[in-house]
Amino acid sequence: MERTLVKEIVGKVGEKVCLKGWVSTKRDHGKLTFIDIRDRSGKAQLVGYQKMSELSNEDVIEIIGTVKERSEKQINLEIATGKVEVDVEEYKVLAKSATLPFDMSKDELDLELPTLLDHRALTLRHPRTQAIFKVQAVIIDSFREYMKSQDFFEFQAPAIAPAVAEGGAEVFEVKYFEHKAFLSQSPQLYKQIVMSAFERVFSVNKVFRAEPSVTTRHLTEIVSLDAEMGFIDSWTDVRDMAENVVKYVFKQVSEKCADELKLYGVTVPSTIDKTPTISLREAQQKIFEKTGSDVRQEKDLNPEDEREICKIIKDETGSEIVFVYGYPTRKKPFYVYPNPENPEFNEGMDLLCRGVEWLSGGRRVNDFDQLSKHVEAWKMDPKTIKLFLDAFKYGVPPEGGFAFGAERMTMQILQLPNIRMANMFPRDMERVDFRLKQKENDN
Amino acid sequence: MERTLVKEIVGKVGEKVCLKGWVSTKRDHGKLTFIDIRDRSGKAQLVGYQKMSELSNEDVIEIIGTVKERSEKQINLEIATGKVEVDVEEYKVLAKSATLPFDMSKDELDLELPTLLDHRALTLRHPRTQAIFKVQAVIIDSFREYMKSQDFFEFQAPAIAPAVAEGGAEVFEVKYFEHKAFLSQSPQLYKQIVMSAFERVFSVNKVFRAEPSVTTRHLTEIVSLDAEMGFIDSWTDVRDMAENVVKYVFKQVSEKCADELKLYGVTVPSTIDKTPTISLREAQQKIFEKTGSDVRQEKDLNPEDEREICKIIKDETGSEIVFVYGYPTRKKPFYVYPNPENPEFNEGMDLLCRGVEWLSGGRRVNDFDQLSKHVEAWKMDPKTIKLFLDAFKYGVPPEGGFAFGAERMTMQILQLPNIRMANMFPRDMERVDFRLKQKENDN
Numbered sequence: 077m078e079r080t081l082v083k084e085i086v087g088k089v090g091e092k093v094c095l096k097g098w099v100s101t102k103r104d105h106g107k108l109t110f111i112d113i114r115d116r117s118g119k120a121q122l123v124g125y126q127k128m129s130e131l132s133n134e135d136v137i138e139i140i141g142t143v144k145e146r147s148e149k150q151i152n153l154e155i156a157t158g159k160v161e162v163d164v165e166e167y168k169v170l171a172k173s174a175t176l177p178f179d180m181s182k183d184e185l186d187l188e189l190p191t192l193l194d195h196r197a198l199t200l201r202h203p204r205t206q207a208i209f210k211v212q213a214v215i216i217d218s219f220r221e222y223m224k225s226q227d228f229f230e231f232q233a234p235a236i237a238p239a240v241a242e243g244g245a246e247v248f249e250v251k252y253f254e255h256k257a258f259l260s261q262s263p264q265l266y267k268q269i270v271m272s273a274f275e276r277v278f279s280v281n282k283v284f285r286a287e288p289s290v291t292t293r294h295l296t297e298i299v300s301l302d303a304e305m306g307f308i309d310s311w312t313d314v315r316d317m318a319e320n321v322v323k324y325v326f327k328q329v330s331e332k333c334a335d336e337l338k339l340y341g342v343t344v345p346s347t348i349d350k351t352p353t354i355s356l357r358e359a360q361q362k363i364f365e366k367t368g369s370d371v372r373q374e375k376d377l378n379p380e381d382e383r384e385i386c387k388i389i390k391d392e393t394g395s396e397i398v399f400v401y402g403y404p405t406r407k408k409p410f411y412v413y414p415n416p417e418n419p420e421f422n423e424g425m426d427l428l429c430r431g432v433e434w435l436s437g438g439r440r441v442n443d444f445d446q447l448s449k450h451v452e453a454w455k456m457d458p459k460t461i462k463l464f465l466d467a468f469k470y471g472v473p474p475e476g477g478f479a480f481g482a483e484r485m486t487m488q489i490l491q492l493p494n495i496r497m498a499n500m501f502p503r504d505m506e507r508v509d510f511r512l513k514q515k516e517n518d519n
Numbered sequence: 520m521e522r523t524l525v526k527e528i529v530g531k532v533g534e535k536v537c538l539k540g541w542v543s544t545k546r547d548h549g550k551l552t553f554i555d556i557r558d559r560s561g562k563a564q565l566v567g568y569q570k571m572s573e574l575s576n577e578d579v580i581e582i583i584g585t586v587k588e589r590s591e592k593q594i595n596l597e598i599a600t601g602k603v604e605v606d607v608e609e610y611k612v613l614a615k616s617a618t619l620p621f622d623m624s625k626d627e628l629d630l631e632l633p634t635l636l637d638h639r640a641l642t643l644r645h646p647r648t649q650a651i652f653k654v655q656a657v658i659i660d661s662f663r664e665y666m667k668s669q670d671f672f673e674f675q676a677p678a679i680a681p682a683v684a685e686g687g688a689e690v691f692e693v694k695y696f697e698h699k700a701f702l703s704q705s706p707q708l709y710k711q712i713v714m715s716a717f718e719r720v721f722s723v724n725k726v727f728r729a730e731p732s733v734t735t736r737h738l739t740e741i742v743s744l745d746a747e748m749g750f751i752d753s754w755t756d757v758r759d760m761a762e763n764v765v766k767y768v769f770k771q772v773s774e775k776c777a778d779e780l781k782l783y784g785v786t787v788p789s790t791i792d793k794t795p796t797i798s799l800r801e802a803q804q805k806i807f808e809k810t811g812s813d814v815r816q817e818k819d820l821n822p823e824d825e826r827e828i829c830k831i832i833k834d835e836t837g838s839e840i841v842f843v844y845g846y847p848t849r850k851k852p853f854y855v856y857p858n859p860e861n862p863e864f865n866e867g868m869d870l871l872c873r874g875v876e877w878l879s880g881g882r883r884v885n886d887f888d889q890l891s892k893h894v895e896a897w898k899m900d901p902k903t904i905k906l907f908l909d910a911f912k913y914g915v916p917p918e919g920g921f922a923f924g925a926e927r928m929t930m931q932i933l934q935l936p937n938i939r940m941a942n943m944f945p946r947d948m949e950r951v952d953f954r955l956k957q958k959e960n961d962n
Contacts, residue, residue: 171885251694
């Protein structure tokens, strides 16, 4: 008999169906056993005979039964199948579960984050956990969808890098045969190379940061969503593209993940037609005027400033997103384009949302001579970026691009307290699946 | 003036347009200069005044001109814009190119592979190189598209792994703070974990193999296309899903990449309604009968056998793809499901095509007790795969899955002589962008 998905029973009252799934909860009522069965499509109530009380939560079962309408007072409007139930006629155990280490049947798992991650195989089954990754899948898919609609070409950026292009100690070293290699911190230089051949490119790929600190918003391995476009007239072309893709992602998430957003009691950030765009100095001035805190000479916004400027812009305009551009040129990477009218500040930009930086980008230096001067001024070794410099030696149009992290966007949309919740298998200083210290004690 | 893409001029005869792109070739004819301009959409002929002879190949230009029909004898049916040309009225150089190290204007780059890769930034601009990655993008996208249509959920498998799950020396070690970690050889165990929560899952991600050998079909970093599905009735459900996705990919590539296939003079592999499926022993018997080579006791097909069985099946049925299943259980990984009727052989399978293995998969052991026995028999340390075993401890339905490499599929469809051509930035023992030995000599 062909399997019916749980959500499909709604249209099958009076029909015999075969359901397969996990025992989510079980309640014994004398001669009757009530079971919530869970499959990838949702949950439904089974009414079983007494023997089914042998089942335990998370057992995998296959049942044959007849769909019927629930009596008025049994109706449960909280679940999509809440007006029907299935009278079980036969059942089979496909796989037994061991006794669970904690109660999986609650609406919310009552676990500390480390415990939740220690038991990742199990906690991934919980609807509240699954909601996070459904939102994330839609974010990533919508990013690709939008970029393709704008004629961007998808490429695969490498993870193993030959050298630490941008300097910095925060990079993982790989033993590469008898050589040293590194894990890529960013596909930045590769996407610029590929852009120089395909004009408009994007990638979805892993980047790695060996930051020796434990915060609620950093991981050592994340999914980076990157785009780069040639033949721009101004850095604002890059801003517009970034704005449009972010708005598209919000739209898709709010349409496709209505249930998931509801589960977390959140909405996607509100936006307005023309997203506010202010320079760093303007942002700092606004913060000064509002709070009295004088950060007007700082090279960047600190976390408190980011929260403050988001609040100010939301109050002023209703927009929860804001672009901040024009950072001090020498404080940013060598490839960021200096404003020709005021070269001390660049045409780099960040998108801030709900108090946090979500996206970075801007115009890049495309002229080879200017780029060579930057390489020298930034004291970089041109040999380590030869492939990149080659691209620009042979003619590259005015260009720019942007990047954002899938986990951070997921975390911020769902307003999760910790980015580790937005990664199925989060890696940090203390954990790679296992707690690293504990593992060493075991040995 | 708004930019027109090169391919769009076909419908704009008599109109004034602004084109932006690269000088692909230039021919001086006294007072006139003929230029082929190239952008992401294709090539077109510009007729320019004398001064444009200052331009060099790969300069980036912006022109304004009027589209006109070519005279009868000027028509070039080899390119999509071959019936029209653009009379240039104004032009601007957006970026100059240095003198090219080789002639980029030929239909085929006359370079040895190492040189082609040494100059990757430049050779990526060549239409013949771009064709490879257009086909690859369609392969990857079609895989995702098909899996989503079958209700598979996309997840992100980690690249950093805590331990070498399946043993073997062919793994890269990562210095992970004060610990050791490794680059993932396969998302196998993760996709089984995620399947145990989401039922049907797929991923597109990097895998890494430290094989200390240089062949034409291995790289150290590749893109793996992985899928896993729960609630199967038999391993043939997995085979059917793999067959369908491969056929879907072929269909999409032949529809969307007609020009690219033509450029390489190839077609996608031919398939028939029911893809031939034979056991390893049957395959070996066929090889014996055809060639006299007695491999009937071997544990696997060697490369010569793979070529031979593909030839035999193609002759017999017309299908260029064939499934071979039923390998000796103990010669394959611990998670592969033994045939209950003949446990010495498993329900693992490979898809062979054009003489090469393209895809591997099969049914997995889902029963926790059986899995535990395998872990012991295969002499594995259960601690290193605790997260994986946890999933199966708490109820996992009968399941299976498959994986294939994007680069190998690209290589085989286009019949490229070397897999390095099917990766933008191929990594192997001797190269990570740069030739490793050369780099060390430089230091």
